[in-house]
Amino acid sequence: MGALIRSQRDTWIRAEDASAIGALRRAAVTLAEIRGFNEEDTGRVAVAVSEAASNLVKHATEGFMLIRPHPELDSAVEVLAIDRGPGMRDVSRALRDGYSTAGTLGIGLGGIARMASGYEVHSIPGRGTVLGMYFVAQGAPRPPSRVSGLTRPIGEETVCGDAFVVTEEGGTTTVMLCDGLGHGPAAAQAAQEAVRLFLRHADLAPVTVLERIHTGLGHTRGGAVAVARVDGAAGTVSFAGLGNVSAWIVHNDGRQGMISVPGIAGHKARTLRQYEYAVPPHSVVLLHSDGLTERWDITSYPGLVMRLPSVVAGTLLREAGTRRDDACVVAVRPGA
Structure with a gap:
């Protein structure tokens, strides 16, 4: 039998008030440390998750985040942020550093893109945004994402x-x-x-x-x-x-x-x-x-x-x- 992926007990955390930002950051840091990330790699995870959680709290009508071991690679950390909210008309513009508008979930996406080992965003204006990202330690393999x-x-x-x-x-x-x-x-x-x-x-x-x-x-x-x-x-x-x-x-x-x-x-x-x-x-x-x-x-x-x-x-x-x-x-x- 080849590589094995099992259903996990996915724990979805609501991100609708400021207290959730710290809780999500701590959960991500703890998991990164368990996976053997060094201080620098753990810091990347902490910054990216904090930014994503902050965006959910500020702009989403209904926001959730999932933080778990990557299903295809035990040594990687996966983060998924899902919201019902304003969405974005121009994701590429939102990914530019310094881009900011109160009407979108675009604040900090450029920084998140740099911090993550891999990421993708899908957004529909008026319906919401899904941000998927994963983190691996420097020099470690990346998941196949299949x-x-x-x-x-x-x-x-x-x-x-x-x-x-x-x-x-x-x-x-x-x-x-x-x-x-x-x-x-x-x-x-x-x-x-x-x-x-x-x-x-x-x-x-x-x-x-x-x-x-x-x-x-x-x-x-x-x-x-x-x-x-x-x-x-x-x-x-x-x-x-x-x-x-x-x-x-x-x-x-x-x-x-x-x-x-x-x-x-x-x-x-x-x-x-x-x-x-x-x-x-x-x-x-x-x-x-x-x-x-x-x-x-x-x-x-x-x-x-x-x-x-x-x-x-x-x-x-x-x-x-x-x-x-x-x-x-x-x-x-x-x-x-």
Whole structure:
């Protein structure tokens, strides 16, 4: 088995008053120190996170920040800032040093760009901005930035009943997403059992992996499960789904849905099937639970599919996520 990415317990921190700035900076510094960053590298993280948090507090209508180990590289720190707010009409102008206007989230973006090891911004005027950035210690490798996933529990729950796991082998990426039935600890237990079963059988064909998960979830409340294998060299995705997990091949001009059969993994299912799809160049393979509605239109987000997978996932979580259910979204950019 190649590189492994698991769902983490993503802790989203609201950034709506000044007290959040210090809390976010301390969280980022602590994580950087744990990851072995030296004083200079840790300082870069502290400055960039403080600037991003300050912008959220000053200008966002609703702002959140996520600070976590980078899902593709344990030694890196990933930061995602998401807001509903004024947005920016000209991101390139906002990235110039010294640019400042009270109507945008542009203050400090030039400095953030210099401090981060990698970053991308996607902004829509009147709707908001998503800033994704990551940090690595000087001389350390950078993450490939081919895949990212986000989870968010319903309301004030502390556990999420949705989970995902990813394996990477060369240019092939295999993703499993499970939406445990309902929410809370019992749903989370079902989803984590699906992760465990996936890891046991990940080398098999997607439909066979799905069959093993379906059989193995019988002692849990079950859930909706999808398995997708993206072959970057061949430009294809093999997909098998059971239940209400949405799966898409997304490109600048629209999206193509992938077929999931009705049922509940662990309890009832029709004959499971695997489908093969072509993945056009410059596309993203996207999976999400029904914690996101399907009423999103990729053409409403110009340029989004070319951004970091974390920015793609974060934008759709903001735009289509519902607070009435756990939510999970995974974005994969095929790699050769």
